[in-house]
Amino acid sequence: MTRSQSRTRLLLSLVVEAGDPRLVAWRERCDPVELWHAVVRGGPEIPDPWREAAAEAPRRADHALRRAEEAGARWLVPGSAAWPVALDDLDEVDGIGHVAGAPLGLWVRGGGDLSSIAAAPVAVVGARGCTTYGAEAASDIAADCADQGHAVVSGAAFGIDACAHRGALLAGGPTVAVLACGVDVDYPRAHAALLRRIGEEGLVISEFAPGAEPQRHRFLVRNRLIAALSVGVVVVEAARRSGSLNTLHWADQLGRTTMVVPGPITSQASCGTHLAVRDGKALLVTSGRDVVADTFGVVDADLPAISPAARRVWLRLGTEPQPAEQVAAALRLSPVAVLRALRELERHAVVAGDENGWRRDRVPGGTQGVG
Known part of the structure; x- marks a missing residue:
């Protein structure tokens, strides 16, 4: 991947919103360089928002690179030695809702090598408003997986995500936080120290440029990255309409191992996970050992x-x-x-x-x- 091609992907990422399914259709017709030239020319087939954003893209790209340098982050694109090729699977499946396709590139903060850390990771996600039971289960499962040599991927949100990251860190394993904002943005703000530690011992990644603030739809967009990066996805707690189930659906489409942790039958925090088991969408697991056995076909013992x-x-x-x-x-x-x-x-x-x-x-x- 040349610097010119990397720059072109960066420019496109500032013009096309991440996960836009129209980008998938265009990439089937031409490569990113050809698409960028088409956007700049502004033909009638180019969406108006793309064409309007193209003029400011070079200035925004320079600004993003400066912010990335200040934050110790880097722009990574497909074809690079450190690119996690598992993300390319996103171009081979149908989208969910109005989200589809592999990312044009990733912003990565941290000293680790993404392709190495992402060799056999497990995602642990779940409800923001989790119960004490769910928090303990997430932490224990993440610690078990990390102790067995698997990086833990999650979204750095309140609740289950934070417990998963902390469990992995306590076990001395790497963990990857996938954000719905720029890698230099502490969101939620209360997790600034946690994100700093993840960046020191693991990685913080995002397809949104440094400085980008979180938006509601971007959380669903980033869920596909959590699923694609992982070999298996565990949902610890999820209500019937939880966004964590969106991550599970992506994992199911991608052929990843899908798992959930059972909760009390009276708990609304677990009704979504129970429904996933009833519908045959996920396996039931109760420990990190179960997760590793179901995902990799091997028992730690x-x-x-x-x-x-x-x-x-x-x-x-x-x-x-x-x-x-x-x-x-x-x-x-x-x-x-x-x-x-x-x-x-x-x-x-x-x-x-x-x-x-x-x-x-x-x-x-x-x-x-x-x-």
């Missing part, structure tokens, strides 16, 4: 105490040999890091390697590895 990197490598392996270079490319890790993880797994006798590559061998106690 099957493995010895290994590093998070080794766990990610083991989850990637199957019963058929894979070259270490192939594993490294799939996980976006360096070949050296993957070989180090493989040697660690080999010492525990759970993988085997030969001239064809590496595969799962067995787990302690003689049980065969899960393929």
Whole structure:
């Protein structure tokens, strides 16, 4: 991805509202550079708001880049080495409501590598007005997932989201906050310290430019990113019309594992999650171990105490040999890091390697590895 192409995507992101389904139709017809030229020319097929915004886009882009530099953020686009390719799946599914399509790019704040952190993440989301039960469940599940080497993705909102982020951080794992505003905007304001810590130990991301304030529809727009980034999505508490169920619907469309936590049958905070189970839209989980087992097909007790990197490598392996270079490319890790993880797994006798590559061998106690 050249600087010119990256700049073009940035300009388009300031002209076209994120998630606009009309952008999907245009990208099927031409690449972003061609679309930008069409917007600047202002043909009759270009929506009026796009054409009107194009004149100010270069100035706004420069302003956004200055704010990003001040906040320690960067603009990331598809084709970059750090781009999480899972987001590209959004171009392959129908939209929900008036939202569709993969993002033109992402603003990323934090020192972590997004593609590495997003290799096998789990989203934990739920109601803003959660119960004490829901808060504890979200924190425990997020901590369990983080402890087993999985980044936790959520939306940094009050309630379940905040508990999920804090649970992951307490377990020493990375967490990713997906915002409905600029990555330099503390929203909600009461979460300024939490967002700062997420940026230090994980990542804060958004497709909205630095300085952008949250708007009601943008929360639904960002939900598709939470779902697409994750391998599985857990809703801890959700009322019948909760926005968290929108994230679950996106995950279902994308083929991600969809899960919910049960609550008391008398609790309105859980009626949406219970309905999802009744309708066959989600699996019922009660712990982080359930989440990992249902999402990755492996139970934590099957493995010895290994590093998070080794766990990610083991989850990637199957019963058929894979070259270490192939594993490294799939996980976006360096070949050296993957070989180090493989040697660690080999010492525990759970993988085997030969001239064809590496595969799962067995787990302690003689049980065969899960393929």
